[in-house]
Amino acid sequence: MRVYLNILMFGCMFIAFPQQQKIYFDSQISKHLKTYKAKSDMAIQNGDKEYAELLFDSLFNSHLKNSFIRDFSLKKVKGGKFQTTNIDKPFLLITKSSWEQIKPEEIIEINKMSRMYKGQIDIIILFWDSKDKARSISKDYSSNVILTYIDERDNNANHIIKPFKHSFGAPACFFFSEEKQLLKIEKKFTISYDNTRSEVALNKIHEKIKWMLFKDEPPRIGFISTIK
Known part of the structure; x- marks a missing residue:
């Protein structure tokens, strides 16, 4: 009986705390690159390289860092x-x-x-x-x-x-x-x-x-x- 209770508790914990889904680099690029490039190109056209670098840092830190490679x-x-x-x-x-x-x-x-x-x-x-x-x-x-x-x-x-x-x-x-x-x-x-x-x-x-x-x-x- 104790064994069955342990299995049931483990199953409930697995449901309550599901494994975190992996985020992949290619998927993130597909979602966010177009917006980043449009803003970055505009910044470069305006001669604001510093803002262009900030945009890249934001893209990387918010969406790409720690993403997985397939x-x-x-x-x-x-x-x-x-x-x-x-x-x-x-x-x-x-x-x-x-x-x-x-x-x-x-x-x-x-x-x-x-x-x-x-x-x-x-x-x-x-x-x-x-x-x-x-x-x-x-x-x-x-x-x-x-x-x-x-x-x-x-x-x-x-x-x-x-x-x-x-x-x-x-x-x-x-x-x-x-x-x-x-x-x-x-x-x-x-x-x-x-x-x-x-x-x-x-x-x-x-x-x-x-x-x-x-x-x-x-x-x-x-x-x-x-x-x-």
């Missing part, structure tokens, strides 16, 4: 497929395009990150271009970096993947937690490098990146930055 598949530059279901650690998804001039120092530092944090984070580069072009501009990346591409001319990019380009353009960097929740977006992603910096300073910068991933609140001034 599982999807990407083609690898060197052949085969990459499945997001296989990710079991925090990761960066960095979007790139062939018309962007990628600085050699940026590739060097991404490679360095991939070595330093191997086993702790995954770094995924997503090229929005043909396989041949993606292969030609990705040859200098480390084997630790996961190199993928989408050729939109094939019309195979589905609604789950498209928001990563059509929301904020490329380049951009999306930070995801181990649970595949969005922690941060860096628009117009770039890595700045100063030849006068010492190796010790560079190591501190890499620690900032690690802190950004695991502590969820990146500093405003850092190695990964948004171009004004």
